Amino acid sequence: MGLEEYRRSVSESKRASILRAARAAFLKDGFSRAAVAEIANMADVSTATLYKHFDSKEELFAAVAKDAAMSVGDYSHLLDPDTAPRDAFLTLSRAYLATQFENHVNDLMRIIIAEVPSHPELAREMMDLIVGRRHRSLQNVLDRLVAQGMLRPHDTTLSAKLASGMIKELFVWPALFNADFRLPEDTEAKIDMAANVFLARYGIDTTGQGMTG
C-alpha cells in the first residue's frame, strides 16, 4: 500500500509536470506549432510516459485548457453584502482584468479560439467555464443589488453582458490581437467611464450626478 501510494504520487507529480510544460509550450507556440517531444523534454519525461497520461496531443491540450479555466474563479466573495453599485462595478472589473492578464488567460483564449472549428465541444466547454462562470458570478451580484434596491429592476442577464462587453472591448479585445498589449495607465479612469454608462441606465440616481466623465 505504501508502495502503491508512492507510485500514485509519483505518477501524479509527473502528470502535473507534463501539464505545466504543456501549458508553457502551448502558450509559447500555439497548438499546432507546439511539439509533443519538446513538452515531454521540458517535463523530464519520455514521450511514451506522456502518452500514458494523455491519449493524444489534443487531449493534452484539453487538459491544459480545463486546468487553466478552473483558475478563473468566482468574484462574488470580493464584495461585502452591502457594497454599493459603483464600487461593485469597479471591484469586479479590476478582479476580472487581474485574472485575465495575470494568468495568461488572454493567450489561452487565443489558442482555444483557434481550435474552435476542430474541437467545437472543447471550445464550448471552455467558453462556459471561462466566460459563463464569470457571467453568472456578475449576475448574482447584480441581482443582489436589484433586490437591495440599489439598482433599478431589470434583466440582469443582459445587463451583466453589456457591462462585461464594455470592459472586454477596452482591454481584452486589444490583448487578443496583440500579444504584447498591457493594461494602460488610464485603466482605472476607463473602467470608471464604463461604470458611468452602466449606472446611467441601471442606477437609481438617474441624474448621473457624481459622474466623473
Place this chain on the structure above:
Amino acid sequence: MGLEEYRRSVSESKRASILRAARAAFLKDGFSRAAVAEIANMADVSTATLYKHFDSKEELFAAVAKDAAMSVGDYSHLLDPDTAPRDAFLTLSRAYLATQFENHVNDLMRIIIAEVPSHPELAREMMDLIVGRRHRSLQNVLDRLVAQGMLRPHDTTLSAKLASGMIKELFVWPALFNADFRLPEDTEAKIDMAANVFLARYGIDTTGQGMTG
C-alpha cells in the same frame, strides 16, 4: 495586346480561384492545418502556379484576410445626415452584424487571432482593417451627433468602443467560441437594450423616457 490581355485575364481568374480555395481551406482547417497542396488542388492549379501568385502560405493567408477585411466597410453612408441617435445606433449595429456574419468575418477573426503570436504584424494590420475601420466610422457618426446637439458632448473614442463592446459581447463573442452560432431571434430587441444603455448616458434626454426595456 490580345495576347497580353488574354494572359492577364487567365492569370487573374486563376488568382481568384486560388483565393477562393484558400479561403475555404483556411476557414475549414485554420492556418496551420490547411495544406497548400490541397488549396492548389481545389483551385485546379499546380502548387507551382500557386507560388507564382503568392510567395508563401503566409502571404496567401494575408491576401485572403485582407480580401475579407476589405468587405468590412464604412457604414456612415447608411445614415442620413439628420438620423437621430437611436436610429443611428440601431442601423449601425445591424450593418455591423450583417457584415460580420455574412462574410465569414467571425471565422477569419478566429484564424487571425490564432496567428497573433506567430504573425503579430499581420494580426495588427487585420485588427486595424477590421476593427479600426469600423471604429472610426462609428466615431465619425457620434461626432456628428454631438455637433448637431443630438448627443451630449463627450469622449466619442471611448463611447464608440463602449457601444461596440456591448454589441460584440452579445453576438460576436459567442460566435467566436461557437462556429455554429447564428444571430438569435431577439437580436433586434437586444440591440435596442444596448441602445438604451448608451443613450441613458450620452443621449440628451436623460430621463430615459421612451425606453423599451
Place this chain on the structure above:
Amino acid sequence: MGLEEYRRSVSESKRASILRAARAAFLKDGFSRAAVAEIANMADVSTATLYKHFDSKEELFAAVAKDAAMSVGDYSHLLDPDTAPRDAFLTLSRAYLATQFENHVNDLMRIIIAEVPSHPELAREMMDLIVGRRHRSLQNVLDRLVAQGMLRPHDTTLSAKLASGMIKELFVWPALFNADFRLPEDTEAKIDMAANVFLARYGIDTTGQGMTG
C-alpha cells in the same frame, strides 16, 4: 536576305547574352544551384527562347565551359626564340597564373570537377582543352630549349608536368579549396624557387650557382 541576316545576328546576340548570363550564374552558384529561369532573366530572354538555343541546362553548361576553355590559350608567343630557361620558366608561370586567376578559370574548374561523375566526356574534353593545351604549349618551349642546348636532354612530357605541378600546388590547389584565395605577395619569389628546383635537375649549369634561394 537582309532580313535573314538581321535575324541571324539578333539570334546570335541573344545566344551570346545567354552564355554570358549563364557563365555568371554558374560561377556564382555552381551547376545545380544555378536556376535556368534566373539565367534567362539576366539575359533578358524568355525561358522558351533559352531552350531554343540550348536543349537543356547541361548543354548550356557545356557551352559555357567550352567557351571559357577556349580563352585559355597558348603561351609560346610570349617568348623570344632565344629566351633563356629561367626567364622562360618565370614568364610562362606568370602567364599561366594570370589566365588562371583573371578569367575565373579556378571557379570554372571547380564546377567542371563537380560534374565529372555525371558528365565524364565533358570533363575529359575540358581537361584536354584547359590542361592539355597548356601542357603542350609548355612542352614545345622545353623541347626548343633542349634543342638549343640550353637544357639537358630529357623527357619533356614529364618535366613539363613536374614544372606545372609545382606551380599548381603553390597557387592553384589552394584556390580550388578557397574561393577567396588570391595570389600572395611573394608569388614571384615562390615561382623563382620552383624554377631553381626545375633547373637544378634540367638546367645545364648543375652547380646551381645564381640560385636565389
Place this chain on the structure above:
Amino acid sequence: MGLEEYRRSVSESKRASILRAARAAFLKDGFSRAAVAEIANMADVSTATLYKHFDSKEELFAAVAKDAAMSVGDYSHLLDPDTAPRDAFLTLSRAYLATQFENHVNDLMRIIIAEVPSHPELAREMMDLIVGRRHRSLQNVLDRLVAQGMLRPHDTTLSAKLASGMIKELFVWPALFNADFRLPEDTEAKIDMAANVFLARYGIDTTGQGMTG
C-alpha cells in the same frame, strides 16, 4: 545497462549504415544530386531516423568527408629514423597515392571542391585535414633529413609543397578530371623521376650521380 548498451549498439550500427549509404550516394551523385530519402532507403532507415543522427544533409556530408579524411593519416611512422632521402621520397609518395586511390579520396575531393562556394568552412576544414595533415607529415620528415645532414638546409615548407605538387600533377590531377583514372604501370618510374628533380636541388650530392632518368 543491458538496455542502454543494446540501444547504443543498435544506434551505432544504424549510424554506420547511414554513413555507408551516404558515402555511396554522395560519391555517385555529388552533394546536390544525392537525395536524403534515397540515402535513408539504402541504409534501411527512415528519413526521420537519419535526421536523428545528422541534423542536416550538410552535416551528413561533413561526417562522410571527415570519416574519409581521417583515413588519410600521418606517414612518418612508415620510415626508419635513418631512411635515406630517396627512399623517404619514394615511400611517402607510394603511401600518399595508396590512401588517395584506395579510399575514394579523389572522388570525395571532387565533391568537396564542388561545395567550396556554398560551404567554404567545410571545404577549408577538409582541405586542412586532407592536404594539411599530409603536408605537415612530409615536412617533418624533411626537417629530420635536413637535421641529419642528409638534405641541404632549406625552406622545407616550400619544398614539401613542390614535392607533393609534382606527385599530384602526375596522378591526382588526372584522377580529378576522370573518375576512371587508375595509377599507371609506370607509376614507380615516374615517382623516381620526381625524386630526381627534388634531390637535384635539395640533396647533398649535387652531381646527381645515381639518377635513374
Place this chain on the structure above:
DNA sequence: CATGAATGAGTATTCATTCAT
C-alpha cells in the same frame, strides 16, 4: 512501468521544362 529510438505520412517550397497564344 518507463524508455527513447524509430517511423510513415506529411509539410512548404523549388525548378527544369513545355505549350497555348
Place this chain on the structure above:
DNA sequence: AATGAATGAATACTCATTCAT
C-alpha cells in the same frame, strides 16, 4: 519567332505516435 504562365516531380525536413527492450 517569342513569350511567360503553367506544371509535375522532386526536395529537405518535421512530428505525433508506437514498440522492442
